[in-house]
Amino acid sequence: MTTQGSLFGLSPNPHHLETSATIAISQEAKRRKAAGEDVIDLGAGEPDFPTPSIPADAGVRAIREGKTHYAANEGILELRAAAAQQLSLLSGGRPVNADHIVISNGSKQSLFNVCFSVFGPGDVVAIPAPAWVSYPQIVHLTRARPILVPGDPEWGLKLSVRDLQRVVPGAQGLILCSPCNPTGSVYTLAELKAIAQWARDHKAWVIADEIYRRIHYGPGPAPSFLDLPDDLLERVVIIYGVSKAYAMTGWRIGIALAPPKVAKAMAALQSHTTTGANHPAQWAAWWRSSASGASSSSAASARTSRASSSWTRWARSTSFSAWIRSAARAARTFARG
Numbered sequence: 001m002t003t004q005g006s007l008f009g010l011s012p013n014p015h016h017l018e019t020s021a022t023i024a025i026s027q028e029a030k031r032r033k034a035a036g037e038d039v040i041d042l043g044a045g046e047p048d049f050p051t052p053s054i055p056a057d058a059g060v061r062a063i064r065e066g067k068t069h070y071a072a073n074e075g076i077l078e079l080r081a082a083a084a085q086q087l088s089l090l091s092g093g094r095p096v097n098a099d100h101i102v103i104s105n106g107s108k109q110s111l112f113n114v115c116f117s118v119f120g121p122g123d124v125v126a127i128p129a130p131a132w133v134s135y136p137q138i139v140h141l142t143r144a145r146p147i148l149v150p151g152d153p154e155w156g157l158k159l160s161v162r163d164l165q166r167v168v169p170g171a172q173g174l175i176l177c178s179p180c181n182p183t184g185s186v187y188t189l190a191e192l193k194a195i196a197q198w199a200r201d202h203k204a205w206v207i208a209d210e211i212y213r214r215i216h217y218g219p220g221p222a223p224s225f226l227d228l229p230d231d232l233l234e235r236v237v238i239i240y241g242v243s244k245a246y247a248m249t250g251w252r253i254g255i256a257l258a259p260p261k262v263a264k265a266m267a268a269l270q271s272h273t274t275t276g277a278n279h280p281a282q283w284a285a286w287w288r289s290s291a292s293g294a295s296s297s298s299a300a301s302a303r304t305s306r307a308s309s310s311w312t313r314w315a316r317s318t319s320f321s322a323w324i325r326s327a328a329r330a331a332r333t334f335a336r337g
Contacts, residue, residue: 013141017137023044025043046249055242055285055287071279083101083103083257087240096226103276104254104255111209111239116142116269117265118205118237119172123142123144123172124144124172124173125147125173126171127148128151128177130157130182132177147167147171149164151185156185157180161195172205174205178212179222181211187223192225196225196236197232199235204235206237209239211239211240211243214244233259235259237259238256239256240256251285254277
């Protein structure tokens with residue numbers, strides 16, 4: 001049987017892929033700003049300040065010191081140890097094993113690695129909607145089936161265990177982002193615990209995208225799956241990184257903390273794709289991770305507060321409520337396909 005893709009010399013692999021709507025939105029926002037319009041760009045998750053000088057200088061210093069050759073595929077030990085220490089501090093000092101961490105070229109590659117390692121043809125993966133546009137695209141590439149599950153607009157568009165049991169009772173996985181892109185909702189520890197219990201009882205994987213954890217305007221970092229007991233984390237993979245909190249989006253350093261077998265599979269997959277992350281960028285991220293314990297986010301928070309001011313003005317306006325209702329309608333439309 002000849003497929004439409006084969007007529008053009010393409011395989012079925014990219015059949016479901018679409019150009020990133022995030023990029024399209026940001027390009028449109030830039031066009032409108034250039035035309036003199038007052039625009040709030042809620043497209044790309046890009047801090048409005050440059051990379052702080054200390055990690056930037058550390059990256060330059062790494063280049064000058066000759067740290068420009070192939071690094072360890074799973075990431076340099078110094079960065080993995082520093083990341084483990086920071087994740088531990090963020091969650092009250094709980095032990096975090098650096099051997100279970102894989103460093104990649106941005107958290108998007110971390111997400112690709114874990115999805116390719118735990119999902120496959122026929123698997124059903126639940127994604128709370130509205131969602132970051134790349135989640136369903138990545139799941140499609142694994143030959144699994146993404147199901148967008150609308151969140152409750154009266155509950156910040158968050159997803160509950162009841163929603164999972166109602167819409168996707170046999171799901172093999174869930175991709176959950178908290179603090180959430182694009183809604184900004186933050187799951188409470190009790191809500192995360194209920195989801196982790198659901199995953200354990202149903203033998204489903206939870207991919208917890210916590211890249212925005214440090215950008216949280218409540219007390220301390222946002223609640224995390226790492227705040228839960230070990231017995232609830234056997235099927236949970238944490239995705240983290242330095243892009244958002246430290247304005248290092250272009251350095252492309254992502255961090256994944258996974259159960260041992262999953263971490264090993266992710267590293268094996270990565271060894272045949274990128275052979276690890278950018279070496280000098282890892283040293284820049286190492287400085288940032290090793291120097292920024294749980295209490296050192298004040299500089300980043302102070303700078304990101306400028307970006308939050310426009311969000312706060314909009315969130316308090318009537319247009320925000322209208323946007324929530326519109327997003328909920330869109331989510332239901334997506335779910336129906």
